[in-house]
Amino acid sequence: MTTLLLSLPVALPLLAALLAVAASRQAAGLAMATGFLVLGLSVWLAFEVAAAGPITIALGGWEAPLGIVLRADGLGAGFLVVSAMVMAVVLVAAQPSFEDQGQESRAGFAFWPLALLLFAGLNTAFLSRDLFNLFVALELLTLSAIALVAIEGKAGSVTAALRYMVFALLGSVLFLLGAALAYAAHATLDIGLLAQVELGWPMAAALALMTMGLAIKTALFPFHAWLPPAHAGAPAPASAMLSALVPKASFVILLRLWFDLAPELASPLLLAVLGGLGAVAVIHGSLLAIGQDRLKLIIAYSTVAQLGYLFLVFPLAGGAGGAQPWSAGAWTAASFHAFAHMLAKAAMFLAAGLFLRAVGHDRLEGLRGLARAMPIACFAFGLSAISLMGLPLSGGFTAKYLLLTSAFASGQWGWGLVLVAGGLLAAIYLFRPLNLMFSKEGAAASLTPVPRWEQVLPLLLALAAVLLGLFSAGPFAFLQIGRPGAAAEGLLP
């Protein structure tokens, strides 16, 4: 049973993608069914992990170092569940735009296999413990994502996709070099086995290369320039996947590298650099978001800022001084922040897509008075904004609260200031669209009507983001399952 539970979240999207290429008429139905099936399986897997602890399978019956190991711990299963929630909703939301009626169209053919392959790559990245296999998973994920950016077929989106590709391939090469070096040094690619051997200089170089590659793929400042045009230029369901899900895969691998594989190689300088770049991303991304006057660009720059918070986990959870009570809090907070961002950002992009369809463009002035015509979608946008700002009772709040507590408890006040400033700046850049949406005046004359059920989809995700904050005890405990020792004790001795 465990074999099926761990392999189906990867195998089902792969199979559905292949069938979608061969039988494109059934692609939309297949994809939606796969989304819900994988969601069900992931929840089931999470219950198994909660009951029995981390589950490990050796693919083909070959144990590491010969074979590839998949492992579901609290972190991996948690990301699996939340990304399946987002994916299930996004695939339904994509149906009106991409399901072909009658003759097959270019975008109607390409969207479904690409979305499903992105899903498969993502799930592999959350579960695999093999460095080369993780590289292949990232390739599948990134190449599908790049193609989705270009799927509108406009010159602007193709340019954004090409730019994304140049950055992403640079990241891939660096990660691959690191993986090759790790194998050359220790004759294994398995994270679990590498964690047990004594690591020397070659492994330090390997980790430096892999960290650089993953930082580029996670769009960490200063490697973020590709992200806003790519995420804003894609059609809304694709933007939701790209912004909410894709950068999380490389971030989870970064967590595994530093907290599982090589906590002993972390140095104060490394932690300060990663945290510092994250802090700059928070401030820089937020300031740029304030300056935008197109809704999708605001949301995309917000992603640059929100991804920055994730990197504060390195100084906060990894910081100096033996067993620290706040380390586990900060380590868990990073996952919480990622979950809240996945749900809220997907909701926001889906809502923005509906606004775009109703108004015909995504310049901010078009939002004036929209809440009267599209109350549900505007409410969804508002709820997800609450989580992104980190206001109380939302998932974003729980994450920021945990991060702030560990920043103050460990005496690292500077990071705390970044958290507070980031929240304020988020309130500023999200206030403009919200204020316009809920303004009393404004013409709602020539809007294209959007069916109510489509407006409910972003609301579901936004509600999940808020509920994550209301019921945070369960997920918090779940994330501790199989938690690496370094996440409780810090990275530095």
Added chain:
Amino acid sequence: MIGTALDLVVVALLVAAALAAVGARGLFAGVVFFVGYGVFVAIAWLRLDAIDVALAEAAIGAGLTGVLLLGAVGHLTRAGAGAPPRRPAIPLALACAGISVMLGWAVLSLPDAPGLQAPVAAALPGSGSTNPVTSVLLNFRAFDTLLESIVLLAVLVGVWALAPDAAWGGRPGLVQRVRPDGVLAGFGRLLPPLGLLVGVYLVWAGTKQPGGAFQGGTVLAAVWLLASMAGVARAPRVTSLILRAALVAGPVLFLAVGMAGALGGSFLGLRPDWAAALVLTIEVGLTLSIASALALLVLGPPERPA
């Protein structure tokens, strides 16, 4: 002694070709040097006794990538794009130099790790092949190979997504005009039978000797491309069901075998007594899909209204 001298020559040629490819005056010259670089890399792999990698590098790294790049240069020229600006990219050069120094230093301080040759050799009986590379690709690390064959499909779907909307349903690539008595037409009839033989042999031999689906598939893709360029065979429409079936057949077969294994308790597990037959079946399926995907990647998206 002679071996060392040969190695030094290959290394010098490698570096020279790489520098020439980066520093070439025009795009076309850059691509030509890049193809040359690919050939030298293949020779370097040969010198390292990695014949499978050498075959793959020669076929895909130098051959197909070269054709793709030449096609891109042709597109740019037709579109009237000027030469790329020639300004020294100093930050990029410094970053590359830094990474190279770090890599070189790390490689020189590598411990004498034995690698996995011994465990692979020990597990070889019952793995379905006597060529260790094939066993690693299709059994020990089958998951990587499954995903890689699907990555190829993802890229093809991405390339097709760049077609103009009106061209959807048409035939991939541009129209080939060939003089019926010309050299290309002659070779287009002469070479494909030979290529077919070589391609099929590479796949068949792959279970015992160097070769396999990726190498054989590339040769078969080249056969199709040659026949298509010579006007002997027309590419089918992108909506053709047969074409779509060929593209997914290999990965579907691979995945089906993997799922059957999962029902028996191990995802992608091959029963030792069936392993040889399963490995060969998967190889044949993958060859078909890889050959079609590679050839279609070179032909590009449909460009004329259907």
